[in-house]
Amino acid sequence: MVKKEKVFVMGLGFIGLPLAVSLAEKTEVIGFDIRREVVDLVNKGNPHIFEPGLEETLKKVLKKGNFRATQLVSEMKGCKYIIITVGTPCDSQGVPILNQVESAAKSIGENLQKGQFIILKSTVPPLTTEEFVAPKLENLSRLKLGKDFGVAFVPERTVEGQAMKELKTLPKIIGGIDEKTNKEVSKLFKLLGGKIIPVSSPRIAEMVKLMDNTFRDVNIALANEFARAASVLGADVVEAIQAANADYPRNKIHTPGAGVGGSCLTKDPLILAHVSEKAGEPLPLIRVARKTNLEMPQRTFNLVQNMIKRNKRDFRNSKIAILGLSFKKDTSDLRETPSKVVYDLLNQTGAQISLYDRFAFAEEVHKLFKAQKSNTLEEAVKGADCLIIATDHSEFRELKLAKIKELMRTPCIVDGRHMISPHFALELGFDYEGIGRPKEAFERK
Structure with a gap:
């Protein structure tokens, strides 16, 4: 000791x-x-x-x-x-x-x-x-x-x-x-x-840190590309990943989602790519992976946009609720959160936007989003025309969808973190889209 x-x-x-x-x-x-x-x-x-x-x-x-x-x-x-x-x-x-x-x-x-x-x-x-x-x-x-x-x-x-x-x-x-x-x-x-x-030596330990986070970022990007393919092929990427990973030792496919945030995965791969390029060795895979992950909030917004049109609404007369503001589940950290990118894209449409995250501190939310967060989930979704699950907080796995449907004006869900059952949401009468989980993948079943 x-x-x-x-x-x-x-x-x-x-x-x-x-x-x-x-x-x-x-x-x-x-x-x-x-x-x-x-x-x-x-x-x-x-x-x-x-x-x-x-x-x-x-x-x-x-x-x-x-x-x-x-x-x-x-x-x-x-x-x-x-x-x-x-x-x-x-x-x-x-x-x-x-x-x-x-x-x-x-x-x-x-x-x-x-x-x-x-x-x-x-x-x-x-x-x-x-x-x-x-x-x-x-x-x-x-x-x-x-x-x-x-x-x-x-x-x-x-x-x-x-x-x-x-x-x-x-x-x-x-x-x-x-x-x-x-x-x-x-x-x-x-x-x-x-x-x-x-x-x-210290340089080996420094390499370990950059390799740890680059490995994760690249593999998340691969999962996000699988999701993109599943979306256009009418397949459920979550079911496919679960089946591919099940009892198969050579697969550890990551989970796709609405974006990668935080101060490490968004930064460390770029540092490694930069210092290697400076020394004369480009690392194109790392840069492409970073670009892929940076695009995911835009793709999440695109799902919302399609859903608003599909339900014959326009953004200027719609309320969008974003559930989850931190970049990671069950934490208060807003650094480089994809939720902010989604919020900024929605803000340009003229839509009314409500924010909910029980972990994020109100003053930090106001500082970053220039908006107040709702005190309760019910307050956030009341009168909403679309609900976006942007962070995988544990509580979102226990959403009371029947009650939420009653509170919403238009029952639409974009699940950016695979937190709810698409089958259950559709059975209740929600319009549903997920990352790599197109509606048609469930309508045929």
Whole structure:
């Protein structure tokens, strides 16, 4: 156990806060964030993000005295481990924007002490830890890398909605600058649980992170292309995927949907493609996959458009209800959410739009959508001419469709996440369309 060897976590967002409070169950942790409102909320036991199990764990470690948040970067002094979890966005072509990493490295370099280990978890291009962060730390601190301090890259591999569980079970990739760093950083992450996998260098660990998310994005794109084919062939893609995957070890076909969102899958493939192209090796498959996934909100809108016409309505006199605003099920995260793209397309038509998501914070919804979310699902669907399921929140699998039909003016559903039974919806009298699930695929049965 790492006792009396404090941990300092820089950035208390969707990655940093769950990590900080999970480590605080085993050792003393200080969380740093530049936002005063975040620090105040966290210190009161009120996380500013939703993640199952986070609030309970935060309250527990605060009461235990193992965790507190601060705005003072100087409090990293006396901590053995400093973990960087700041954001690393990129532009539309995948050129990484490392301003926050650079700022964090500068702050750390100015306060760095002998015997400390700097751990980068923010997603970055390969060689960033070795050729960007480490030299900056050396130059600012006047300390010697490998002798006085260590640097490692440890990729974040959890998914939102399961982060508190996965932090304790998933394998941890440890990419230290040398064997000593690997050994010391491994000691820390052993506290969480899960297998420790040391690799030969930070660049390998950086590659792992980009490969993880690129693999998922490309495979989701393939599933989305299967859905496109099913739509024009009058087939149900969900039934086909389930049959193809059933007891067949060579298939693990993903689920198509209304779009890919979040800060990782929308960005990491582009970063990998960019850095490889810059080094002289284009990666066309990755770019095509990204384009395919970017098109899915437009295709979802097209289904709504066709349904409005089919029911002899026009957008200007219609109300559209969007159920689900976050990019991922059972979370509050609105970053790069496909729901926003669908909303913007609908907004251009002059339609009245209602929004519902019980997880998303009202102020964040208003900030992004420039609109208020409905307080209840019933309020959102009342008088609606089309209902769009845009996020796969668990509650949407339990929709009371008969009651919803009574509330709607025109009973139409576009299911962007395969949450309801098309057969049941059609039997109740709904007009139905899904991603890769055309109405005619069910009318023949």
